[in-house]
Amino acid sequence: MNMPYLGESTDSILGKEFLTWLWYQSDTAPGAFTDKDGAPFAVSMEQRIVVEGGEGDARETASVSGSLSPLREARFGLGNGKQVSRALLRLEKEELAFQVSLKAEDFCLNSLKTPKLDKGDSDDDPDALLLEKFYLMEVCTGLLDALYARFLKLRLSSGWQKEVDDMRQWMTRTE
Amino acid sequence: MGFANSSCSFTRFRILDPVPATLWPQILDKLKQFAMRDIDDIPEMQGQGWTCFEDMLDTDWVTAPPQKGAYIVFSLRLDMRRIPAGVVKKHVALALKEEKKRMGEQGKNYIARERKKELKEQVLLRLRSRFLPVPGEFNVLWATDKNEVWFASTQNKMIDLFLEEFLKTFELHLEQLTPYNLAVSMLDEESLIRLDKLEPTQFAPLS
Numbered sequence: 001m002n003m004p005y006l007g008e009s010t011d012s013i014l015g016k017e018f019l020t021w022l023w024y025q026s027d028t029a030p031g032a033f034t035d036k037d038g039a040p041f042a043v044s045m046e047q048r049i050v051v052e053g054g055e056g057d058a059r060e061t062a063s064v065s066g067s068l069s070p071l072r073e074a075r076f077g078l079g080n081g082k083q084v085s086r087a088l089l090r091l092e093k094e095e096l097a098f099q100v101s102l103k104a105e106d107f108c109l110n111s112l113k114t115p116k117l118d119k120g121d122s123d124d125d126p127d128a129l130l131l132e133k134f135y136l137m138e139v140c141t142g143l144l145d146a147l148y149a150r151f152l153k154l155r156l157s158s159g160w161q162k163e164v165d166d167m168r169q170w171m172t173r174t175e
Numbered sequence: 176m177g178f179a180n181s182s183c184s185f186t187r188f189r190i191l192d193p194v195p196a197t198l199w200p201q202i203l204d205k206l207k208q209f210a211m212r213d214i215d216d217i218p219e220m221q222g223q224g225w226t227c228f229e230d231m232l233d234t235d236w237v238t239a240p241p242q243k244g245a246y247i248v249f250s251l252r253l254d255m256r257r258i259p260a261g262v263v264k265k266h267v268a269l270a271l272k273e274e275k276k277r278m279g280e281q282g283k284n285y286i287a288r289e290r291k292k293e294l295k296e297q298v299l300l301r302l303r304s305r306f307l308p309v310p311g312e313f314n315v316l317w318a319t320d321k322n323e324v325w326f327a328s329t330q331n332k333m334i335d336l337f338l339e340e341f342l343k344t345f346e347l348h349l350e351q352l353t354p355y356n357l358a359v360s361m362l363d364e365e366s367l368i369r370l371d372k373l374e375p376t377q378f379a380p381l382s
Contacts (some may be wrong), residue, residue, distance in 0.1 A: 010370070
């Protein structure tokens with residue numbers, strides 16, 4: 001599995017740039033996201049973030065956590081050329097709240113928490129609870145896909161450079 | 176942790192090959208064909224296969240069928256014997272001692288390399304029958320309407336094993352939805368050309 005494969009470096013570039021961009025977007029306009037049907041949802045990156053920079057032996061990572069902290073140390077890391085390699089995301093759509101830790105290089109979903117299921121619904125059909133859970137998990141991956149689609153659209157357009165300029169301002173903001 | 180737990184970790188895949196319509200009625204038979212066979216009573220180090228989602232001891236799907244609405248759910252079970260290195264070392268030393276004693280009685284004192292290897296293999300085989308395999312269970316969810324499959328592990332070793340077993344059972348290739356592959360599944364041809372020429376962005380302010 002340590003063999004390089006087609007698209008490996010692109011995986012790393014896309015994954016890290018996506019999470020870095022998402023941090024900026026969620027910090028500056030947390031409620032301004034829409035799913036594929038146009039319904040609004042909110043994203044926040046909180047509690048835990050890992051930034052990484054450098055190549056080979058010089059690679060270094062900084063993991064910053066804090067429940068209500070603005071994760072300033074990690075943001076300074078971005079200013080020094082690091083990018084987000086792992087982040088804990090909180091997604092909220094209407095009354096549904098999800099939490100998931102996303103890894104930049106492979107998009108594996110770790111510790112996905114969906115809203116609690118209402119056990120009262122399970123009387124009639126033994127599969128009802130399970131199907132409800134699958135539905136909620138799909139809502140969450142759908143929101144993640146909507147975020148990623150928006151990132152890709154911007155990333156592959158001429159508007160990306162302007163976005164990067166704005167991100168630089170945000171990275172070095174001191175408050 | 177599985178999909179029914181309050182917190183779960185998983186990896187997403189998409190099916191690359193077209194799924195033949197004839198496969199759907201055969202799902203259960205194929206799962207049974209490659210179901211988990213217990214290795215408790217045979218000296219194998221590792222055994223793996225599919226089991227029922229609701230009960231990892233059920234390989235006949237008596238508890239519940241794998242089909243649930245638009246989903247097919249089951250589990251990959253992996254049983255592994257783990258013999259601590261210290262135990263192996265001790266029993267190999269004992270076997271060598273025994274062998275030396277036997278050879279001494281015949282007036283010899285040198286154990287050939289090949290014989291040492293053979294003794295170690297015998298020890299391992301004996302120990303295997305004394306250590307019970309540790310079972311592991313990993314849920315699989317196949318969203319048939321989305322052509323997507325989720326596997327409840329994020330470890331590379333488990334992912335490789337899952338891909339192999341899935342291919343063997345259903346003759347379908349899976350592709351992990353990594354950032355690049357997920358992008359490929361979302362983009363049109365024109366964007367794909369731009370994606371393949373992607374250069375990394377320098378985010379840090381230029382000094």
